[in-house]
Amino acid sequence: MTLTRSVPLPWLASLAVIATCTLSSAARAETLTAEEAVGRAASQNPTLRAALLEATAARQAVAAEQGARRPTLSASVTGQYTEAFAGGEAGLSRSGSTTVASNVALRYTTDIGTGLEVGASADTSWRSLADRATGPSYSAEAYVSARQPLLRGAGTDAVLAPIAQAQASAVAAELDRELAASQTALDVLGAYWELWYAEQAIGVQEQALAAAQRLLADAKARAETLGTGTRVDVLQFSTAAASIADALSQARATRASRAIALGRALGMDPARAESIAATGAPPSLGALPAAAALVRAASERSRELAALRADLDAQRARVGAAEDADQVRLDVFTTASVGTLWANDALAGLALPGGRPAFSVLGGVDVEVPFGGGRASADAARARTQLAAAEARYQARAEAIAAEISALRVSLAAAADQVALAAETARTAGELAEAERQRLQLGIATSSDVVQAEQTLREAELRRLRAAVTELTSRFQLEHATGALLERFASVLSRRSS
Template sequence: MRRNGSIWVLTTAFVFAGVATTARAQQISEARIRELIKQAADRVANGEISGGVAQPAPAGAARPVVRLTLDDAVKFALERNLDIAVQRLNPEINDLSVASIRSVYHPSLTSTLVTQSTTTPSTSTISGTTGAGEGVIVGLGVYNGGIAQSIPWGGGSMTVALNNDRRTTTSLNTLYNPTYNTNWSGSYVQPILRGFKIDSTRQQLQVTKISRDISDVQLRATITNTLSNVRNAYWDYVFATQAVEVARQSLALAAKLVQDNQTRVEVGTMAPIDVVSAQSEQATRRQALVSAESSRRTTELALKRLIVAGTQDANWNAQLDPVDRPEFRAEPVDIDAAVRNALSRRTDLEIAKKHISANDFTLKFLQDQLKPQADVTATYGLVGLGGSQLITAGTGVNRTVTGSLPGGYGDALSTLFGRNFPRWTVSMAFSYPLGLSSQEASVARARVQLNQVQAQMKQIELQVATDVTNAAVTSQSAAEAVQAAQAARELSQKKLEAEQSKFEVGMSTNYFVVQA
């Protein structure tokens, strides 16, 4: 009995000793866990855990980093954007088209120089030879000059010409040898019905000028849209960059959770299945980081596409570092004022108005083609004659040259300016097609097209008002959403800080910190 009591006493002593030893072991294990967790956290902070933080590229392969503000991006776009560069050439092309059409009204100089000699056999007594079959040699020199020009006012055209020739001959029947003939003439053609107010050239000129104005508006539209796209691309890139940073922090916390759980498994306070769960979460966060990196590269390329002048641009191969951050200011939107401003400044409306003007000129031209054709032509001319005058004796075939009076081209000019031999002509040509003509069908079609463009303009105005109103409503909703998101972020930040505080005192785990 006493022996059994001794055994119970020893057993009880061993039990209490084991309990004390187990409690002391548990206290040491928890302290060790805290120390290991702290070491793991330090390793994560120093980037020593694989997969937690993206490793920097080798020094030789590192891309140059360009710190880029929003103003810099806008400046680069204005200077280097290829869409703007292409659009800037369109006004120049239209300027050349206008100059090409306007060249019709430039004066045109004409000239003719001819020299020839002709020998004709004599077949009659009036040929001026002394015997049958003798040759009559005639020499001719022509020196003509003139100027022609279309008039941009009234659709008229004028022509002024001065024709001169010098003739020599062996014929005895001539009175001058050499003979100088000079002929000055001026002609003006004026349409008085069709083509007086507008013609095809003036219609094309006006339409081309409007096209030139449209190209200016399109250039402004391209610049406006490009700058808007640059701003959107810049903020998208800022968002993508910050998303990468958030994904890296999330991956670091997930890696820290894996390290923490592995430490707990090593000391026997956690089941291995919990490590697998943490590793799964780490893999998910790594996948999110890869997706964020891909989105950042995509948004960076989209921004570069708008601000570089080609693949040879220095910024194309550089890494852009967006340094600006958005500042939110909720401002009220006056929808009525915004709609009025849009209707007065929208480029698509301005282009539609230009198209209406172009169609109006086309309609006026086609209506003018329905008028009768009535052209008045006025011509005035002077003739001059000069040369060495032959003195002859006898008549007919018995006529012989006994001498000459010297003369030349000056005599021809003297008689020309003396208006010794004037001539003038005034005429009018009239024509009018009978029955339905193709011009009437063209006018009807042009009227329909003009009405269609006017209806399209009203459609654009309605669409502009709708777009602006929707944008204003969306802006107000977005402002409210941003304010709500700011409040949610502040609460989430407080929740994260609370979880981190609980984690520091051992009342939480990295899993809940990651979820926070």
């Protein structure tokens, strides 16, 4: 049977336009490897940059607390003029005094809470009574003062608690930065290989479309020229080609969305991100470790668990400080000073009465007891409760990570099996499609048999590619949970994010 007119194929014109646009986009594509994508994210990803700034702020907090432990020097100079009235035999009289005083002191608190102060002061004064003026007179004093807490504020646990908290918070912030770097690498790798799959899917659809077009051309030749084909065969292959063309259009749209998703992880705007292209093939990551080894590695190398442990250390330091504040204040103190006084009209130069200065010693005990318990008791109880809650959260998260690792390993083993099965299925489907094409040439197969075989081949190739990407991303998720992913890309991340 010979057809007298060709079948209209309006979708071929649309397909040509799509292909032209694709070729133009490919010419402008920016090709990246997976390592290059991770490196670019390390320098441009805003989430990772925020984590880096938070770690820097935590280190600055440690420097601030250490600076607060340094000795302080204080100095002052004051002047005062005072008038007063005094009564006497001659009636009221006016007296006045002018004083200039100066003081300098050095203060320091030791690691065990001892407050030390060393200082000196000097005064110069002039006095006037009625019409008689005296002075100037001078005085000078040097002193040493010490105060030692016995309960509240005593010991290194209380004094160094702010530094301990800041240091633990800095460690936690640094580990959070490393965790953010690992998460960023995981996100980038997931988006990268999804883009790679989308590009490979386009290739599969294009190959399928080319095969469908060849079958369509052959069917038309047999029907219109040789007279050995039927219009049904032409319609069958035309419909199949149109369906593949639609799938190809969808695959290209998916590829664009995957490129935009990767660009977002790289800190790129969508317009630029659409030109990104993935290159290479999924790498081999080696043998899969045993489940017990993975759980052990997670407990030792997981940045998330390490950050939670650092938070626990900071919480314990806060508990110690709160419990210290919930004590009676009992301080012993002493001050020893030496001073002298001289005046121009009484002594010559710096001569001292008795040949020595005047000495003074002061000592005592300070006690402060809050009435009714005060706020400190409630603060200490709250701090202990918060620590217990943090420990429970850590335990829950550690158990969750162990379960997650076990589940990921099971999924990864299944994904590896799926890769082998999908590869074998794709090979068999290829052989079947070729056999059906040969049978069609011999006239012992129908067009629907060939179309079905071609569709099976296309689906098998897509499943094979999907299985490869699933295995790879599952392995990266497992390495992220155990802390190995950061080590894999440590050189790239540290070089670009520091």
